[in-house]
Amino acid sequence: MKEIFEKIWETALPYQDQRNDDGHARITLKYAKELVKMEDGNEDIVIPAIMLHDVGYSQIPRERRMLIFDKDAKKEDREAVRDEHQAESVKLGEKILKELHYPSELIPEILEIISQHDTRKGFISREEGLVRDADKLWRFSPEGFKVDTNRSKSVLEERCKRLEKDLKDSNYIYSKSAKKIARQELKERKKLIESAKE
Ligand SMILES: [Fe+2]
Numbered sequence: 001m002k003e004i005f006e007k008i009w010e011t012a013l014p015y016q017d018q019r020n021d022d023g024h025a026r027i028t029l030k031y032a033k034e035l036v037k038m039e040d041g042n043e044d045i046v047i048p049a050i051m052l053h054d055v056g057y058s059q060i061p062r063e064r065r066m067l068i069f070d071k072d073a074k075k076e077d078r079e080a081v082r083d084e085h086q087a088e089s090v091k092l093g094e095k096i097l098k099e100l101h102y103p104s105e106l107i108p109e110i111l112e113i114i115s116q117h118d119t120r121k122g123f124i125s126r127e128e129g130l131v132r133d134a135d136k137l138w139r140f141s142p143e144g145f146k147v148d149t150n151r152s153k154s155v156l157e158e159r160c161k162r163l164e165k166d167l168k169d170s171n172y173i174y175s176k177s178a179k180k181i182a183r184q185e186l187k188e189r190k191k192l193i194e195s196a197k198e
């Protein structure tokens with residue numbers, strides 16, 4: 001990894017994985033690196049954007065940021081937190097990139113991707129698509145899947161069905177490579193159903 005990427009990673013580390021989602025930053029970075037190679041993406045945009053996309057959660061009080069998983073919380077409140085984390089990620093991401101003297105001509109595109117990474121309808125560029133693919137692949141990874149289920153058989157089945165349905169939606173994943181990775185991962189996760197007890 002380029003030295004500047006290492007610096008961004010180190011600087012952002014204290015602000016990562018703020019929603020009981022240990023490994024989210026690391027795993028999404030791993031997928032982003034794979035996708036940049038497979039899809040010939042611009043790493044100077046994709047890598048900083050994926051590293052900084054969720055740092056904004058750290059700027060929202062814990063109780064409030066955890067609302068995002070609370071099924072009893074009002075939809076407007078959950079959506080407000082989602083919007084806030086995007087806006088805060090832009091602010092903190094910009095601060096980090098400027099402090100590290102990241103090439104200023106690249107910063108607007110990175111921040112644009114971060115600004116609506118969870119809410120934008122449709123994709124605006126290959127780089128934007130790859131960042132959002134890497135973020136979504138988390139749900140298919142062993143770590144992300146574990147966070148999203150408590151591993152009873154019925155919960156595992158339900159989760160696999162949901163991921164399968166999402167994959168069939170043509171607007172969910174941007175790149176062919178991410179679809180391929182998602183299918184392979186899902187196949188592995190389904191094996192857990194057979195081994196799980198009711
Ligand atoms: Fe996010």
Ligand SMILES: [Fe+2]
Pocket residue numbers: 024028053054135
């Ligand atoms: Fe994320």
